[in-house]
Amino acid sequence: MKALLLSGGSGTRLRPITHTSAKQLVPVANKPVLFYGLEAIAEAGITEVGIIVGETAEEIREAVGDGSAFGLDVTYLPQDQPLGLAHAVLIARAYLGDDDFVMYLGDNFVVGGITDLVDAFRAERPAARILLTQVADPAAFGVAELDAEGRVVGLEEKPEHPRSDLALVGVYLFTPAVHEAVRAIKPSWRGELEITDAIRWMIDAGRDVRSTTISGYWKDTGNVTDMLEVNRSVLETLDGGVDGTVDDASEIVGRVRVEAGATVTGSRVVGPAVIGAHTVIAGSYIGPYTSIAGDCRIEDSEVEYSIVLRGSSVSGVRRVEASLIGRDVEMTPAPRRPAAHRFVLGDHSKVQIAS
Known part of the structure; x- marks a missing residue:
């Protein structure tokens, strides 16, 4: 089993920090967010990792190297433009071959790692398994719809009217069946190849798509508020x-x-x-x-x-x-300016000045 770690993207929600630094390398408790993902992959017993890199490729390469510091064998896979998660799978086809793989978004943070999830997938081998969690603002995420038995029956990316409060966490597990799906879909209204569309194609094609709803801590560290919250969570331990x-x-x-x-x-x-x-x-x-x-x-x-x-x-x-x-x-503090008041007061005025 291999891992596909996504570390492209421009990180617009973390600007101006990401004008000069990759968003995946912003530190949480003095360790880059990306490193937590690499450690989780290694702990799950996966050793071969393909890292999707974009305009910050040089910085990612310098930080991660060949992966040996994490007990991993890292291969870098350039993505000229961030054209969607399914596009990342598409360009990684030759690297992934016919192996099962876990796709992990490099700016996501999952407390407790992914070992149990990977072990269960290895034992059961559905065509795909997705992680879900309840969120207060599902319109900001990919949203899953489950039937009465808990099977995934629908997926939608950032829906205007969400059908549930179950958002997709940035960790996905696939067999090679996903490669047919990513080739079959078309770009969304955002101009991207959406992984939600690929998974929905698999569902419509009768493939076995399962989900796990996690109650533990998960955050997409794409903005300052969430980054500070993840930092708080890590420092608690x-x-x-x-x-x-x-x-x-x-x-x-x-x-x-x-x-x-x-x-x-x-x-x-x-x-x-x-x-x-x-x-x-x-x-x-x-x-x-x-x-x-x-x-x-x-x-x-x-x-x-x-x-x-x-x-x-x-x-x-x-x-x-x-x-x-x-x-x-x-x-540093701004220099203090001399305080002064300027008036034109009529006869018999009464003025109170705050000192």
Whole structure:
């Protein structure tokens, strides 16, 4: 069994971060989102992985390499344009051959991994198995419709009027039967080859398509709000520990990881939080659910429920909250302007000025 890991796409919902960085490499708890997917694939006993790459291919290659760091054998599959998930399957045909495979969206996050799902698929081998989860806003996702027995009877991509609240999670399992389906479908109104259309074609053709509804945690990290929420979820499982230096004037509360080479002086850090290697925290407050990457400097500032990427500095800023701060950013207070009031007042006026 192989894996097809999708790491193309432009990440428009995470701009301006993704103007200069692949969305799959934005870190959660100081580790790129993509790495969690690679680890889940390896834990499921899959060793051969094809990574679909687009305009950020060079950055993905540099971060992942040949996959040996994850116990994987990685092959890169270029996709000139992000023309849909089914298009990714289409261009990966030669690589996938006649093997079963799991398709994993590189910007998705599934707590608990995919091992049980892969084991069940290997044992049962339906033509396809999809993951579903209940969501509050199904119109933003691919939506599945199930019959009374729980079989998949319909699928629709981002429907205007959803027929259920069951959204497709970004993990799919297929036998080679899917290759006929992706060749048979036409581009959608979005100009893309939709995987939902391919799966629906399989259903209409009488193929065995099954689903698993998960109650665990899943997020598409395509926007800042979800990225911060995933960061919060991962930090909840954090093991604290100080490998760096914390002086006596500082206070560490709860599960906080201070990585090697980091220094904390005259500060208060409330976990769960992680301070990256060679980062300096001085005279500051770092609040819960905050990830500070390596080589940063936080001085005379407060940062909470935020992600700060490598090489950035926050100095003299009273409060930073629910923020995603890119690499090599410099944040400082704006200079104060002299306050003045200018009036033209008529006779017998009464004026109150707030001091």
